[in-house]
Amino acid sequence: MWGRGAVLSEQCWLENEKKCAVVRKPKPGRKRQELLAVALGVKVGVRGALLWPPLKLFACSQISSLVRRAALTHNDNHFNYEKTHNFKVHTFRGPHWCEYCANFMWGLIAQGVRCSDCGLNVHKQCSKHVPNDCQPDLKRIKKVYCCDLTTLVKAHNTQRPMVVDICIREIEARGLKSEGLYRVSGFTEHIEDVKMAFDRDGEKADISANMYPDINIITGALKLYFRDLPIPVITYDTYPKFIEAAKISNADERLEAVHDVLLLLPPAHYETLRYLMIHLRKVTMNEKDNFMNAENLGIVFGPTLMRSPEDSTLTTLHDMRYQKLIVQILIENEDVLF
Structure with a gap:
């Protein structure tokens, strides 16, 4: 009897387990x-x-x-921003082997291509198969200004261009309450001096109050850096999508569309834009002193951060209000969008 009872108990236990194991499908x-x-x-x-x-x-x-x-921030010591190689046709002196397929490069001239950023040498055909793993060499980066944003941060192994970090730190330390911040222009000659200092000394450039008492020189140098980028912070690829998002009349739908396009930016561009918007939000928080709100900053930074891929004056004039609106939205909703 004891054995039969044990069997029945075990059967009941198994049945209960099966019932408990039934999982209802979650609703869509x-x-x-x-x-x-x-x-x-x-x-x-x-x-x-x-x-x-x-x-x-x-x-x-x-x-x-x-x-x-x-x-x-997967690795605090190395920012794995993906970057394509900048290959250019090259004539090699002496025998050379392809660093991708390890085969000899035949010919007397234009035997292959070389990446002008990292120095990788490969066959022209092999260049089509090389992964986007370019790691620029600082020795090959001649300038800070006019240098591709991703190339610069990869070369310096930083999250953002050091020009942006250094200038924003200086502006927040002594200029947030300055009237007309970013709207008032500094002397062009002094702004060019700051540009040359960054190109010459890199992160060791001295932009302190002792060197440049007028904070408008530093803001001018920061705006000039963004204007000189070969690919704007808001890239040519995403530009039309941002303009289309700005045209949406419903505020909530417009905000969602802007958020979706932001995620299409290359990581280095996204991080730079995020950091800048956090800073500009701080500027607006001091509006009583500097008289700069999100709309005013949108007028200043719209054409600075966004440039139409079409080299047309008519298109540029038509898009200006949308450029202003996009930057204004990014500033006002910085905590939501980034």
Whole structure:
């Protein structure tokens, strides 16, 4: 009897286990809803509870930013921004072997191509298969200004161009309450001096108050850096998408569209823009003293950060109000979008 009872008990136990193991399929969107709630730090579970659309955008932005920042700071000592090689046809003196396929480079002239940023030598055909793993050599970077943004940060192994970091630190230390900050121009000759100092001395450039008492010289040098970039902070590829987003009449939909396009920026460009918007938000917080709000800064930085891929004066004039609006949105919603 004892053995039969044990068998029955075991059968009952197994049946209960099977019942407990039945997992109900979550309703469509339930998992996403819970993920958004976690990002917001709120509880869901009340029947019929829905997240307000702007809160959904905020939660999405928090998740996206966390993922992106985790990728950007995966290694504190090395920023793994992907960069394509800058190959140019090259004539090699003496025998040379391809550094990709290890085969000999035949011919007397133009035997292959060389990356002008890192010095990689490969066949022209092999250059099509080389991964985007260019690591620029500082010896090959002749300038700080007019240098591709990703190339510069890769060469210096930094998150952002050191010009941006150094200038913003100086401006926040002594210029946030300066009237007309970023709107008032400094002397062009002095701004050029700052540019030459960065090109010559790099991160050792002296832009202190002892050298340049007028903070407008530093703001001018920062704006000039952005204007001189061969590829703007808001890249040519994403420019049309930002303009289209700015044309959306519904504010919530427009904000969501801007957020989606931001994620298309190259990592170094995204991080630089994020850091700049945090700074410009601080500028607006001192509006009572400097008289610079988000709209005013949008007028200043719109054409500085965004340039149309079409070299047309008519297009530029037509897009100016949208450029201003995009920068204004980025500043006012910095905490949500980044």
